[in-house]
Amino acid sequence: MKILITGYKGMLGSDLVEELKNENYHDLILTDVEELDITNLGQVKEFLNKEKPEAIINVAAYTDVDGCETNRDLAYNVNSIGPKNLAIIADEINAKLLHISTDYVFSGDNSKPYSEDDKTGPNSYYGETKLQAELFIKKYAKNYFIIRTAWLYGFNGKNFVKTMLELSKNNDQITVVNDQHGSPTFTKDLAIAICELIKTDKYGIYHLTNGDNCTWYEFAKKIFELANVTIDIVPVTTEEYPTPAKRPQYSVLSNEKWKRAEFEPLRSYIDALNSYMGLELNK
Numbered sequence: 001m002k003i004l005i006t007g008y009k010g011m012l013g014s015d016l017v018e019e020l021k022n023e024n025y026h027d028l029i030l031t032d033v034e035e036l037d038i039t040n041l042g043q044v045k046e047f048l049n050k051e052k053p054e055a056i057i058n059v060a061a062y063t064d065v066d067g068c069e070t071n072r073d074l075a076y077n078v079n080s081i082g083p084k085n086l087a088i089i090a091d092e093i094n095a096k097l098l099h100i101s102t103d104y105v106f107s108g109d110n111s112k113p114y115s116e117d118d119k120t121g122p123n124s125y126y127g128e129t130k131l132q133a134e135l136f137i138k139k140y141a142k143n144y145f146i147i148r149t150a151w152l153y154g155f156n157g158k159n160f161v162k163t164m165l166e167l168s169k170n171n172d173q174i175t176v177v178n179d180q181h182g183s184p185t186f187t188k189d190l191a192i193a194i195c196e197l198i199k200t201d202k203y204g205i206y207h208l209t210n211g212d213n214c215t216w217y218e219f220a221k222k223i224f225e226l227a228n229v230t231i232d233i234v235p236v237t238t239e240e241y242p243t244p245a246k247r248p249q250y251s252v253l254s255n256e257k258w259k260r261a262e263f264e265p266l267r268s269y270i271d272a273l274n275s276y277m278g279l280e281l282n283k
């Protein structure tokens with residue numbers, strides 16, 4: 001299957017490319033903004049019509065959640081118009097479209113894991129633009145997969161695990177938010193799942209994260225424990241740590257639909273973190 005990837009240089013994109021190669025997908029067209037700017041419909045149309053991929057995996061996005069509050073045009077163009085363009089042209093050339101969305105489409109008022117049918121209600125502009133992308137894809141593409149995932153970390157680029165380890169080098173004490181709940185997810189595990197899903201015609205929307213959940217504070221504690229770092233971690237509330245974009249308090253995603261579709265569930269976030277830390281710290 002000929003697969004085109006958009007945003008391949010990003011955190012998820014780079015692990016995805018490695019995993020696709022491991023799974024013997026060799027007919028890959030790798031693009032990032034330099035090769036294919038997804039916000040430009042004319043370019044998307046020309047590029048896709050020339051390459052004629054059978055599947056498109058969109059891992060391109062503007063992912064600076066706080067930055068989206070102020071850079072609204074950029075956020076809307078990359079996160080909403082980009083996926084819309086891909087959906088329109090994917091449909092024209094009869095290609096499958098697999099798109100990545102986020103737990104931030106939810107408000108976070110739930111106290112039990114969100115299912116795919118639960119009411120959305122983003123409380124950040126990033127979440128709004130990602131939700132709009134989902135609506136465009138549903139409207140314009142027939143053969144689409146949307147995966148909502150959360151709290152990603154991987155080898156390439158900045159992420160929470162690396163930030164914690166970096167902070168511990170110059171600080172004896174750090175403060176970490178302890179009232180936002182989610183499921184940290186290793187991009188390598190997600191990439192393996194994407195390779196499985198793209199083979200199928202089980203179209204639709206799926207929630208997919210590593211198993212179990214925690215707060216950022218609990219996640220930080222686990223990171224330092226695995227890295228054998230002794231540091232004083234002070235739990236704080238969201239109110240005590242204000243950010244430009246409001247995050248959901250509780251955005252745990254139920255993976256039940258994924259399991260019902262007979263896909264392999266992802267391992268627990270602790271097992272995944274353990275594996276990541278082993279690999280990351282020994283690099």
Ligand SMILES: NC(=O)C1=CN([C@@H]2O[C@H](COP(=O)(O)OP(=O)(O)OC[C@H]3O[C@@H](n4cnc5c(N)ncnc54)[C@H](O)[C@@H]3O)[C@@H](O)[C@H]2O)C=CC1
Nearest residue numbers: 007009010011012033037038060061063102149150151152
């Ligand atoms: N990082 C996280 O914690 C989470 C991410 N997601 C979603 O997962 C997906 C992947 O995220 P990351 O790998 O963290 O992103 P990233 O920020 O590491 O990579 C995004 C890539 O998109 C490219 N890009 C930006 N504008 C573009 C354009 N106009 N045309 C083509 N490419 C463009 C960038 O150059 C970059 O290589 C995104 O859809 C994101 O919204 C979902 C939940 C959590």
